[in-house]
Amino acid sequence: MKYAFLLLLFCSLRLSAQDKTVQGLRSEGSRTISKNNADTSKRTWKTGGTFNLNVNQGALSNWAAGGDKFSLSLTSLLNLFGHYKHGRHSWDNSIDLAYGMVNTTSLGQRKSDDRIDLVSKYGYELDKKWYLSSLVNFRSQFTKGFAYPTDSTKVLTSNFLAPGYVVLSLGMDYKPVDGFSLFMSPITARWVIVQNDSLASIGAFGVDSGKNVKMEVGAYASVNWSKNITPTTSYKTRLELFSNYRHDPFNVDIFWTNVIAVKVTKLINMNLSVDLIYDNDVPTVQDEGKAGGPKPQIKELMGVGFVYKF
Secondary structure: OHHHHHHHHHHHHHHHHHHHHHHHHHHHHOOOOOOOHHHOOOOOEEEEEEEEEEEEEEEOOOOOOOOOOEEEEEEEEEEEEEEEEEOOEEEEEEEEEEEEEEEEOOOEEEEEEEEEEEEEEEEEEOOOOEEEEEEEEEEEOOOOEEEEEEOOEEEEEEEOOEOEEEEEEEEEEEOOOOOEEEEEEEEEEEEEEOOOHHHHOOOHHHOOOOOOEEEEEEEEEEEEEEEEEEOOEEEEEEEEEEEEOOOOOOOOEEEEEEEEEEEOOOOEEEEEEEEEEEOOOOOOEOOOOOEOOOOOEEEEEEEEEEEEEO
8 A cells, every 4th residue: 555655646746747847838839039130230231253164166177168277266254343232332343354365377366355344333222222332443554555457567556554443433322223233423633644655755645645643623423233134144235425615525435335134054054245345545446557537446255165153
């Protein structure tokens, strides 16, 4: 009887403890889980980039239709960006570095693309679509550039910092939707740099003869738009306009770049880029090697190759 009483007491205590444990679990399960805002922070920076590399090669041997025995072309493009947004402050930065070469048996090695383009823009939000902004832009190239009046002759036309363009601008930035911005400035300073003395001596790119730097003051506008046309196709364009108040203001300088990218696979893209430049102070090179009048400069590149986004 004594043992039975002790067994009954042990079972009662055991069941009571289990009941309290179940009640505790139910109480925990009914609590509302809330996020502690102090444990998280807003993402103020968005960074990334794209690297493209396109290679084309061809070879002919005893080919009756004729052509170069060997040809090799290589184009590369690196785009990096960093966008900052916190409260009313925004800061957009981007840099494009491009270089391309073509090598053929008959013509040798020639440059097909060469660009350094840096843009930094700070904005203070006045309302949801308008920003008071300042902009800095630097453009140049890596190596020497030549015009080829004939297959056997070449004329030096450009080099690193010949030309180089530095733009410093203060104005208003209109951003109605994501991917589109219109920057307008009535007061902009632009410096045209020609560090190559042989080019500066002939007043290349509008600098005074023998001078390496020319400062211009005028009005400036920049339009940027990027859009995913389809899930695999994107379009990006940038148009810059500059009017020099001091010299022929109705001859507006134009810089316009367009890129269409089609995603073939995760690492393979097809790209088409078309650039247009018009500057009334930049003469062309005629067939006999002499300077001609200003004309629209057009560059078109198309290729299929490796792409890596990060």
